[in-house]
Amino acid sequence: MNKEIVIRTVRTYLLPLAIVTGCIIYSAFHFLSFLSPLKPFVAVTLDKAIPWLIFTILFISFCKVEVSKMKPHRWHFYLIILQTLICVGLTFSIMLYPDMVLSLPIEGFMVCVITPTASAAAVIGGKLGGNESSLTSYMLMSNVLSAILIPLLFPLISDNGETFWHEFSIIVPRVFPMIVLPLFLGLFVRYFVRRLHHFIVSKCKDLAFYLWGLTLVSVTGEALRCIVNSDESGFTLILLAFAGLLSCAFQFAVGKLVGHHEGQRITAGQGFGQKNMVFGVWTAFTYLSPAAAIAPGTYVLWQNIVNGFQMWYRTRWNERRAKDGLEPYQE
Template sequence: MLSFIKNWTLPLAMLAGAIGYLGFAHFSFLAPTKPFMNSLITVLTPLLIFLQLLLTFCRVNPQDLWPVRWHGWLLLFQIVSCLAMVGLLLWGKMSVTYKEVLEGAMVCLICPTATAAAVITGKLGGSVSALTTYTLLSNLLAAIAVPLLFPLVEPHADLSFLTAFLKILSKVFPLLLCPFIVAWLIRRFLPKLHACLLNMHNAAFYLWAVALTIVTAQTFKFLFQSDASVWVEVWIGLAGLITCAIQFLLGKQIGTHYHDRISAGQALGQKNTVLAIWMAYTYLDPISSVAPGSYVLWQNIINSYQLWKKRRKEAKK
């Protein structure tokens, strides 16, 4: 039973999120709990993301973190592509529909690498240390870019740019960088606690599943409550597909040039989608969270195919 749940965690977590939202939406006896649940989700989602990153970085030896050349090209692509989306959103004359699609694409492009990418990279035969280094660098990039750019494309009438920037910075920067600092301090000064956290190697996976359930429920909430048409939602979902395909392909192309095709492909293509969904519905038009929501499916389809292809290749040897 446990093996079945672990193998099918992605669809089960998303199904649980959908059922959870529909339950709260249609059963009146749950209505009194809604304010509490909304407050809990507001706190719980970033906490789960923080804990996932902490457990991941606890497994990393800082001495193994060395930037390589392809890191620079991938970071350059992330920031340039995100700036291109910002430019179109600020100066392009378009309807609200295209604005929502571009916001969805933007969050998929700037989102940092998934914590689980190191596991997939190792299984595919890539460099785990290079991938982990890029995970940290992409978190740093997102921690700086998101507070700077998101208030520009989704301004709030009651907040100045500086106020909005500081508000987002105060939430995103600690969320993305403090886990690494805390993990380093634990490794350095609390070796027993560090050893204990290392033994909890499966905990990050289950934390991810819980977080995915929550953000899926939130995405369904915005889908059902949005005035956007089904076609708009389809276009936003396609934005997730297009950005996913481009990033996997480009990452592999750049990686091939530096003899690290697998690691670079995973670094740019596999995203921390739970974080992306949370950032989208918190700081952008909530309907844009459909893009990273669909990205979850696309990246898992691509990785499942790559793992199957590798298993088949090994079986022939």
């Protein structure tokens, strides 16, 4: 088989392959007793490796960002306002009706909405033909918003009893170092270490995408662990999984709809739909309950099924465009 065909096939199906691999590896550690001694080592290794992988992914992505193109667009503010209104509305519905049957799925849905845009959104968005600079701007805005909304709203529906500033001081160290540091490092390399920047942009342009596939293997395993270790009934698990599916479909669809009017349908769809669910699962565990973490856990699977389909569709679409003598679609 031709090398280019192999690379294109792997690139097209990388995300579903990563999900399947994560499921297989988790199942092996869960069901095969002779692997049990390795569990603590694997857990510690992943706990230390994942932040560095995400940092590297962001650094490579930010090396390609042009500051002059990071100007805010109207769709940025539309989606930020919409995210805020949805989260505030869900918070008050849970406060007013804490004992309703759907309170737990609503909490899960809220976590999926309030979670900031994923670091890999720019990577996947760029592969899909989106505008990485515009997406990076929205990602920064989304992370700032989440760092404000989570400590402001979640104490109203949780039993932590802590102040806004205490919660804010916990969240900020988890959000900003992983976003701001690689951004500044990428910009520094771009303007002051030009040879290194040229090497990264020309030779490592796909590395971030493959690193995200590796990270997704671990994230998928974490999502399965949340589901398998849950004490909730089967019906509740289905409702939580459906909450994750509904929020995923809603956010991708709304993002694409809002961005369509400014010629950035893919960019806005990834910005609003692709979420940092590693952070989302942690948020649910910290402020709500392990059960509520199942919704963002399943969201990992749903959003990457969507991304996998989009990658497949883009490959086919660009093949048709090439036959018509057109360049690959790019926003």
